[in-house]
Amino acid sequence: MASDYVLPNVPLPIRGPAERRTTIGVAAVERRARPPAFAAIDLGTNNCRMLVGVPSGGGFHVLDSFSRVVRLGEGLYRTGTLSDDAMDRAIGALSACAERLHRWQVSDIRAIATEACRQAENGAAFVARARAATGLPIETISPREEVGLAMESCASLINQAERRALLFDIGGGSTEIAWVRVPGPHGDTDRSLPQLIGYHTIPVGVVTLSERCAGCCESEMGFTAVVEEIKSLLRPFEQIHRIGQEIRQGGVRLIGTSGTVTTIAGIALNLDRYRRGAIDGAVLAREQVAGGLAAIRAMGPSGLAEHPCIGPDRVDFVLPGCAIFAAIEDMWPASELAVADRGLREGMLMRLIRNARAKPRRFQA
Incomplete structure (x- = not known):
């Protein structure tokens, strides 16, 4: 149902770290009074992340979160396989997630791997090993x-667009693009949710990119070459959907979700430190985005490390990410950018909650 999604114009209601209580004693007390908990784990090319949450209004309340850099895709471009060290780091992080989940006794869990395991020759074998080692599905x-x-x-950010939205996610091993139709003013289920027109990866x-051409994005010539590549x-996706023409006609919103996009937004907004509340849902004019991108490129490695x-x-990933972003923004020059500090974990939790609500309830005499 439409109400199971975050309401339009309302940022995803995720509570901050100061509001999370994660000791075992507190969790045991909360379990008796709270709704069923759900868990989402995202094993990406660079990070392993987890969220545990309970339904709250049109979104969810976070009970626990976890994030660790595992560099699962380290060396993958060169060798075509996941290294032993990378797999060990990832299984260590997944084991930590499994241990934390014991305190919450979740009703349902989704755990996913993405591009690194899709690309690697030993990706399927690693996933089987991880399932056996951790018990996670x-x-x-x-x-x-x-x-x-x-x-x-x-x-919720897509639904704020007038007609269409172009959503992109710059990941560690791949970049996904979604061309989306915004729901119209209808009350039925089929038309109240964003509809995917086409996608490109x-x-x-x-x-x-950082492994393939380390340092090449630091020079103007190298950066421009990567952007053009x-x-x-x-370009094939643009040729099919003519998104540039749609943007010129108006009513199209560009939405970015990734560490690259949130970093550019933080710099563009002149934040003294990263604050999710100031970033998630922010809408930046094209000029602001250009200023943030230019500021990052002018910092140099030491400036990036100190910011x-x-x-x-x-540091190694910022400029490659900016090159990918610049290519997207150059190909589809929208007048503004909506920034999302949310991703696959949040999507999994929303879907788990929606599916649980859709299940028929047992009749009780």
């Missing part, structure tokens, strides 16, 4: 499913 999803989950998490993300990968919205752990 981890599965490798398709690009189409990945796009659907991103749409699910960003439904390219096997280029911030990790694979990415645009060549996007509180970036930090040393992400």
